Amino acid sequence: MSFPISRIAALAAPLLLAGLGGCAAMGERHAAMHAQHHGAYSFGLWGDMPYKKAGDDSKLPAVLASINASDIAFSIYDGDIKDGSSRCDNTIYDDALKMFGSMKQPVVYIPGDNEWTDCHRTNNGGFDALERLAHLRRVMYPTLASLGQATMPLEHQGKAAGDKFIENVRFTRGPVTFVGLNVPGSNNNVVMNAKECTGKSARKAANCDAANAEYLERDAANIAWLDASFKAAKAAGSRGVVVVIQGDPGFDLPETEDLDESQAPGVSGYRNFMAEVSRQTTAFDGEVLFVHGDTHAFKVDKPLHAPNNMMTNFTRVETFGSPSLHWVKVTVTPGAASLFRIEPVIVSQKK
Secondary structure: OOOOEOOOOOOOHHHHOOOOOOOHHHHHHHHHHHHHHHOOEEEEEEOOOOOHHHOHHHOHHHHHHHHHHOOOOEEEEOOOOOOOOOOOOHHHHHHHHHHHHOOOOOEEEOOOHHHOOOOOEHHHOOOOHHHHHHHHHHHOOOOOEOEOOOOOEOEEOOOOOOOOOOOOEEEEEOOEEEEEOOOOHHHHOOOOOHHHHHOOEOOOHHHHHHHHHHHHHHHHHHHHHHHHHHHHHHHHOOOEEEEEOOOOOOOOOOOOOOOOHHHOHHHHHHHHHHHHHHHHHHOOOOEEEEEEOOOOOOEEEOOEEOOOOEOOOEEEEEOOOOOOOOEEEEEEOOOOOOOEEEEEEOOOOOO
16 A cells, blocks of 8 residues: 655645734734634644753753643643663653653653664664563553643553553544554664664664564554544544654655655555555545654645645644754634644743
């Protein structure tokens, strides 16, 4: 299966970010009044921070304070609790839990590649990546509720801490169903060849075989969870679905007339999953907001096609990441022409 995707530079951004300039204050007051009367709410998106080697520790408190001071109902963190060239010791998960525990609103955590997939690298300590995934499942999902000082219930694909796929979550708020899945960077844990297996890595051939077996099992589980989530959204009458993963599935690969960039080897691990995303989006009457991190550059666009036609109900949001420590605010307004209003929140680091 394949999914045709091509780059449409900044297609949706000017429309979705309208109202940020000019009479912004008046527009925000009007939006707030409209929200109060129409059941609107906002949520935050952030991830790929802090990277200690990039000096993020000094910048992170301002980001956390900005999110805590906002009026969002909850936030979703789309992976990478550390950088990709530092050790995967137990302390990095403990530090992440402390970070999420400092948040006043509920936080939904989605895993990234830096905290498990890439831990085999020698500069990460040469860990067994699958052992780190098992550890992550035990400690980062201590209950079935969200993280944060205030919590909210979540539905999980796994049933208890440590279970396979406990990290795949779902919940509904208002007219929107939210789905989080473990689809990380580094090609979704696919090992393509012997060079990838051994280069700057502590892995042996058996570890690489195990990684590919893990991918196949998790990919099937992810597709099943996505399918069940869209069915749940339709049953609930949801007008929108928000899908959150960490890995960039290759939306922004160089575009040519002769190359279907979705077929590039470096994104082969996303192919089945994105084919299912495309299929579900086509069959869904409402809006689909697809969120990912991984490549650290804020983007809002409509890069998904089914064939030769842009999927107008599909919007991609890529969140900020180190060293640009900011976050994204999304407002859901039932009954509005566009269900989702997307705003970058730029955090000043001035003392």
